[in-house]
């Protein structure tokens with residue numbers, strides 16, 4: 001497609017009428033949708049998409065470039081690489097969806113799931129090590145799980161996962177290794193603790209179309225250092241979140257807009273030889289942090 005001349009930013013009244021009539025016609029075409037919700041979603045999508053085209057006076061070349069971009073996102077997506085989630089993340093749509101769905105004031109705040117969660121992670125006992133050979137400085141993480149009444153939640157399933165010191169998740173190595181991920185259950189007092197590695201910053205996969213987009217606008221692909229949590233218990237709203245490392249240089253420019261002040265924690269570095277909470281022998285320095293989790297009531301969402 002060749003570049004067409006820029007359309008006039010000032011459409012005539014007749015043109016405006018034609019554009020508005022088309023929006024009404026498309027919205028009405030969904031009247032027979034199988035549910036009111038589907039009709040609402042498609043109607044709003046149509047109004048907003050057409051609003052975007054009309055506001056920007058989108059050129060045909062730009063439309064074609066957008067289709068080509070989305071096609072490349074599809075081409076690079078497979079079972080292990082999800083470019084559309086990355087796109088949603090860097091546009092802030094993932095965080096906006098989380099904001100809309102996690103508004104319970106007294107509960108721990110949620111943040112993005114990210115693309116590296118794996119369903120079947122190894123079980124570790126309380127005080128166990130989820131690092132499983134991942135490179136990085138040992139880190140002791142402890143806390144409690146409570147509900148919004150302050151009652152301890154026993155038996156909460158706590159999934160944790162993180163990148164290693166080199167900035168990679170186990171699944172990115174492609175050699176079948178399982179490391180820096182696991183799950184454990186809170187005890188009868190809602191307590192939990194585990195060893196992991198001190199989180200370090202890493203780039204989101206930026207060798208595809210989303211990386212090109214970031215480069216075109218001068219944005220960094222780096223994510224602020226974090227440790228992922230997914231915490232679930234019967235009758236309570238499942239929490240997907242991270243804790244972030246206080247002092248990380250990327251806290252104010254996380255590439256997916258995931259940082260929330262309430263989720264920043266001090267990871268206190270301990271000198272070599274310092275006694276560990278569980279008596280484990282650790283070579284060199286290690287760190288420790290605390291994350292007390294509050295789960296919201298289940299609202300059937």
Ligand SMILES: [Fe+2]
Pocket residue numbers: 114116162163223226228
């Ligand atoms: Fe992550």
